[in-house]
């Protein structure tokens with residue numbers, strides 16, 4: 551494990567970035583944490599990270615941030631972005647600029663966070679972009695590792711599902727909520743990111759990462775209801791309405807339009823399954839968080855449910 555690395559984390563304030571910075575700092579590694587809003591990263595500064603202002607759409611800021619870094623973790627994205635921060639500018643052009651800045655600064659290892667199921671023929675542009683950036687990373691000449699995690703529990707189990715039940719007494723799902731999906735805790739993905747950054751030699755080139763369970767949106771809502779001792783109240787926005795909203799939203803908010811379209815696709819439009827969780831645990835000596843355990847933690851954190 552190379553603990554004298556100097557690591558630039560782009561996306562340091564995200565669900566994956568924050569625990570990755572924490573794990574790196576616990577190992578005494580020098581970390582530079584890049585954010586568009588450094589004032590929101592006081593917690594990372596308190597961990598001893600150097601917080602710098604930067605933006606994937608500002609090439610000069612990436613060149614500055616890469617100076618002196620020996621390794622880079624790229625874990626930012628613009629899935630929901632619009633205007634200056636639309637996905638094309640952040641996920642495509644911004645990442646190409648970051649790869650070039652890292653290579654020019656002599657970075658000796660580049661770790662890119664892609665996503666499970668990414669491919670050139672994916673029905674959603676965001677995942678096609680991830681595939682194109684994977685190819686750019688491979689062609690960069692830098693030693694690299696690519697992480698391909700499934701959906702993060704913090705966003706897809708909690709923020710987009712159970713949080714609604716805990717805070718408003720109702721979950722709002724787009725479509726029927728029947729598609730089985732694999733979930734992993736972003737905090738667990740951070741452990742793989744740290745291995746990719748510090749292990750000698752590089753432990754893998756491309757790694758699919760996922761958790762144990764395959765659950766639908768309805769399954770997740772029921773888990774929250776059970777854990778909180780409340781009724782599983784779920785409202786559905788019909789998929790056809792979501793598709794129409796996606797078309798209307800595209801000119802003003804392409805990120806929102808993308809997510810509407812993604813969630814309104816039929817269950818078999820693209821696969822979100824992963825069957826290698828036990829093998830990952832054995833190979834890396836880790837224990838991956840289970841969804842019911844994550845849900846119980848969120849319910850405890852939320853405190854008693856409000857009366858509705």
Ligand SMILES: NC(=O)c1ccc[n+]([C@@H]2O[C@H](COP(=O)([O-])OP(=O)(O)OC[C@H]3O[C@@H](n4cnc5c(N)ncnc54)[C@H](OP(=O)(O)O)[C@@H]3O)[C@@H](O)[C@H]2O)c1
Pocket residue numbers: 560561562563564565566567584585586587604605606607624625626627628635640644663664665666698699700701702703705706736
């Ligand atoms: N969430 C998932 O379910 C999931 C699943 C598979 C793969 N992934 C991938 O995992 C990585 C981390 O995702 P996440 O869910 O942890 O992210 P997140 O919580 O949504 O946070 C987004 C991060 O991206 C940064 N960012 C956005 N636009 C930026 C820009 N223009 N310049 C610099 N930084 C920018 C934000 O930083 P500031 O706001 O501080 O600038 C923030 O740190 C991403 O590559 C994502 O595509 C995520």
